[in-house]
Amino acid sequence: xxxxxxxxxxxxxxxxxxVIGSCGQIGTELVLTLRTIYGASNVxxxxxxxxxxxxxxxxxxxxxxxxxxEAVRSFIMEEKVDEVxxxxxxxxxxxxxxxxxxxxxxxxxxxxxxxxxxxxxxKKVFWPSSIxxxxxxxxxxLTPQHTIMEPSTxxxxxxxxxxxxCEYYFHKFGVDVxxxxxxxxxxxxxxxxxxxxxxxxxxxxxxxxxxxxxxFLKEDTALPMMFMDDAIRGTIELMQAxxxxxxxxxxxxxxxxxxxxxxxxxxxxxxxxxxxxSYEPDFRQAIADSWPNSIDDSYAQKDWGWKAxxxxxxxxxxxxxxxxx
Ligand code: NAD
Ligand code: AKB
Numbered sequence: 001x002x003x004x005x006x007x008x009x010x011x012x013x014x015x016x017x018x019v020i021g022s023c024g025q026i027g028t029e030l031v032l033t034l035r036t037i038y039g040a041s042n043v044x045x046x047x048x049x050x051x052x053x054x055x056x057x058x059x060x061x062x063x064x065x066x067x068x069x070e071a072v073r074s075f076i077m078e079e080k081v082d083e084v085x086x087x088x089x090x091x092x093x094x095x096x097x098x099x100x101x102x103x104x105x106x107x108x109x110x111x112x113x114x115x116x117x118x119x120x121x122x123k124k125v126f127w128p129s130s131i132x133x134x135x136x137x138x139x140x141x142l143t144p145q146h147t148i149m150e151p152s153t154x155x156x157x158x159x160x161x162x163x164x165x166c167e168y169y170f171h172k173f174g175v176d177v178x179x180x181x182x183x184x185x186x187x188x189x190x191x192x193x194x195x196x197x198x199x200x201x202x203x204x205x206x207x208x209x210x211x212x213x214x215x216f217l218k219e220d221t222a223l224p225m226m227f228m229d230d231a232i233r234g235t236i237e238l239m240q241a242x243x244x245x246x247x248x249x250x251x252x253x254x255x256x257x258x259x260x261x262x263x264x265x266x267x268x269x270x271x272x273x274x275x276x277x278s279y280e281p282d283f284r285q286a287i288a289d290s291w292p293n294s295i296d297d298s299y300a301q302k303d304w305g306w307k308a309x310x311x312x313x314x315x316x317x318x319x320x321x322x323x324x325x
Pocket of ligand 1: 022047
């Protein structure tokens with residue numbers, strides 16, 4: 001990834017990092033990028049999966065269940081880990097099918113890590129939030145950083161509660177926890193894992209393999225999205241920023257580009273003119289309808305210099321060039 005050249009190389013001290021939930025859509029790319037910065041042996045990939053996926057074979061891997069609090073605590077303390085990126089969670093669509101377990105997984109893992117940091121065993125924590133913290137009563141266009149937040153999904157409720165706890169641990173115990181409200185993420189190195197925005201990845205595989213795609217959202221459903229390279233760069237820039245610049249300890253709004261399924265299809269047709277899209281909305285339509293159309297990320301820009309680099313057309317070209325069918 002070209003952007004790695006911009007990251008700060010900490011020459012005097014290499015942090016020891018663990019990414020929990022490393023085999024998922026974000027974790028895979030995050031581990032690969034962190035290893036180029038901090039050295040492969042300093043970035044431990046951890047996931048529920050028995051086997052390390054081949055793509056992460058260039059560094060350490062451990063099978064870890066974030067819900068096994070004592071095992072996680074022992075490992076992090078014995079290995080003298082400094083930083084945790086906690087990615088293990090159920091996403092919006094999967095969470096609606098199993099709300100009790102979603103709440104358990106999304107909250108208990110966070111407390112295990114925040115408590116380790118509170119006790120002084122960790123220097124820094126990254127925990128991702130989501131645009132799912134917003135709800136039907138939130139202003140939908142250019143949704144502000146601070147606004148009405150009444151999420152209507154179990155996933156959104158867990159992310160909003162998580163944000164409040166992160167901020168609480170920062171103020172009460174001085175925990176250096178940082179977070180981003182990711183939009184829907186679009187990537188070709190790893191597949192998405194059960195979200196409402198997943199259509200915006202699947203569409204590229206179907207466009208190339210079948211020339212057509214049936215979308216589970218309506219054609220005019222605008223959602224905030226972001227290319228994975230921007231998300232990974234934003235995450236690492238946030239984590240490398242001096243602590244005094246991080247004024248928001250709940251989670252930062254971050255914007256990439258917003259589009260509807262119809263607009264995405266039009267952009268794909270610039271490269272594949274015969275591509276066709278049809279629409280069969282399912283239960284995920286209600287989730288998407290409760291989320292913003294677009295995001296105002298001016299606080300992230302002002303506080304730590306965030307700026308997205310990929311617009312929709314640039315992302316579409318890279319996806320069509322790189323998805324393997
Ligand atoms: P994903 O579903 O692709 O990956 C999650 C990973 O966590 C999987 O590899 C899974 O095996 C692992 N996992 C599940 N249960 C575990 C457990 N008990 N212990 C250890 N590992 C476990 O998810 P993702 O898209 O990579 O998302 C990562 C984080 O980012 C989540 O918190 C998600 O809510 C958040 N997020 C993602 C997006 C997105 O578009 N991908 C957007 C907003 C927020
Ligand atoms: C999902 O659709 O659940 C995720 C998200 C926006 O949090 N991609």
